Amino acid sequence: MSTPVKERQQARVTKDRPLLELENIGKSYGNVNALRGVSLNVRAGEVTCVLGDNGAGKSTLIKIVSGLHDYTDGVMRLNGIERRFNSPRVAQAAGIATVYQDLALAPLMSVWRNFFLGNEIHKGLLRTLDIDTMKEIAGSELEKMGIVIPDLDRPVGSLSGGQRQCIAIARAIYFGAKVIILDEPTAALGVKQSGVVLKYIVKARDAGLGVIFITHNPHHAYLVGNHFIVLKLGRVVLDAHRDELTLDQLTGEMAGGQELAELSHELRTADPSKVVEPHTVEHGGVPAPELSQDEIVVAGTDAKEDA
Numbered sequence: 466m467s468t469p470v471k472e473r474q475q476a477r478v479t480k481d482r483p484l485l486e487l488e489n490i491g492k493s494y495g496n497v498n499a500l501r502g503v504s505l506n507v508r509a510g511e512v513t514c515v516l517g518d519n520g521a522g523k524s525t526l527i528k529i530v531s532g533l534h535d536y537t538d539g540v541m542r543l544n545g546i547e548r549r550f551n552s553p554r555v556a557q558a559a560g561i562a563t564v565y566q567d568l569a570l571a572p573l574m575s576v577w578r579n580f581f582l583g584n585e586i587h588k589g590l591l592r593t594l595d596i597d598t599m600k601e602i603a604g605s606e607l608e609k610m611g612i613v614i615p616d617l618d619r620p621v622g623s624l625s626g627g628q629r630q631c632i633a634i635a636r637a638i639y640f641g642a643k644v645i646i647l648d649e650p651t652a653a654l655g656v657k658q659s660g661v662v663l664k665y666i667v668k669a670r671d672a673g674l675g676v677i678f679i680t681h682n683p684h685h686a687y688l689v690g691n692h693f694i695v696l697k698l699g700r701v702v703l704d705a706h707r708d709e710l711t712l713d714q715l716t717g718e719m720a721g722g723q724e725l726a727e728l729s730h731e732l733r734t735a736d737p738s739k740v741v742e743p744h745t746v747e748h749g750g751v752p753a754p755e756l757s758q759d760e761i762v763v764a765g766t767d768a769k770e771d772a
C-alpha cells in the first residue's frame with residue numbers, strides 16, 4: 466500500500482522543482498492564527514527573502530521548516546516529498562540548517578569545537594576526539610569561504626557577531642545542508658559587519674543551497690535576494706521575483722506606506738502645533754524651529770519638560 470504513494474511522491478521530483486515547497490501552511494497557537502494559507506517555494510541556488518513586521522509570523526514559519534513546531538494546515542515538501550519534521554534533529558538530518566541570531570554558536574567553546582559541534586571526529590579504539598583533524602578541516606573550510614580567524618582555539622564569544630554568523634554559515638555548507646535558514650542575521654550588526662554576512666549569504670547561494678533570509682531590512686534583502694515574500698499578520702501579502710519588483714516597491718511594502726500616511730495624518734490632526742515636522746530635522750535642509758521652554762512637549766504625555 467505504501468509503495469504506490471512513495472512512487473507518486475518520487476515522481477513529483479523533477480529538475481525544476483523547488484527544493485522546499487510550502488503550500489497553504491497554517492499554524493495556530495490556541496486562538497492565535499500565527500500563519501494562514503502561506504505558500505512559498507525555495508529554490509536551490511537562490512536567496513528567498515522573508516520580510517515582515519513584528520508579529521508577522523516570520524519566526525513561526527522558520528520554526529516549522531526547522532522542525533521546532535508542527536504545522537496545523539497545508540503541506541510542506543522537501544525535494545517533492547511531503548515532510549513533517551517532528552524535531553530539529555530530523556530536520557537537520559534532512560538537510561535543513563538553521564542559523565539563529567543569538568544561538569548560532571556556543572560562546573564559550575572554541576571556533577573549531579563550534580564548527581564540529583554535534584558532528585565530532587573521533588580516533589582510535591578509545592574514540593578520543595581527533596582535535597588536529599578537526600582544527601585542520603575547520604581552518605581550511607573557513608579559509609575557502611574567505612574567513613580568516615588566526616586562532617581557532619579562541620572562544621567564539623570573543624568574535625564579532627558578523628564573524629559568528631559566517632562560521633555558522635560555513636559549517637552548514639560543509640555538513641551538506643540543502644536549505645539554510647538565517648533568522649535576522651544582520652539585525653544587530655553595523656553596516657560593515659552586515660556587508661560581510663551578506664557576502665556569505667551569496668556564497669551559500671553560489672554553493673547551490675536554497676537560502677531563506679529572514680529580515681526586517683528591505684535594503685539588505687534587495688542586495689542579495691532573488692525572490693521576496695512579505696508576510697503581514699500571518700498572510701503572504703507579496704510574493705515576487707527580483708525582476709518583478711523595485712527596491713522602492715519592496716521598501717514601501719515593508720514600511721507599510723499606507724499605515725505611515727494614516728499615522729502622519731492622525732498625528733497632525735491630534736495637535737498640529739505639537740508635531741515636529743520630520744523633514745526639518747532629518748534632511749537638514751530647513752532647520753527645526755527653535756522652541757521656547759514652554760513649548761517643549763514630552764512625547765505621549767503632553768507634559769512640559771522640566772527646566
Ligand SMILES: Nc1ncnc2c1ncn2[C@@H]1O[C@H](COP(=O)(O)OP(=O)(O)OP(=O)(O)O)[C@@H](O)[C@H]1O
Nearest residue numbers: 494497498499517518519520521522523524525526
Ligand atoms: N509560542 C507562542 N504561543 C502563542 N502565540 C505565539 C507563539 N509564538 C508566536 N505567537 C504569536 O504568533 C504571531 C506571529 O509571531 P512570530 O514570532 O512568528 O512573528 P515574527 O514575524 O517572527 O515577529 P518578530 O519580528 O517580532 O520576531 C504573533 O501574534 C505572536 O504573538
Ligand SMILES: [Mg+2]
Nearest residue numbers: 520523524525
Ligand atoms: Mg521573529
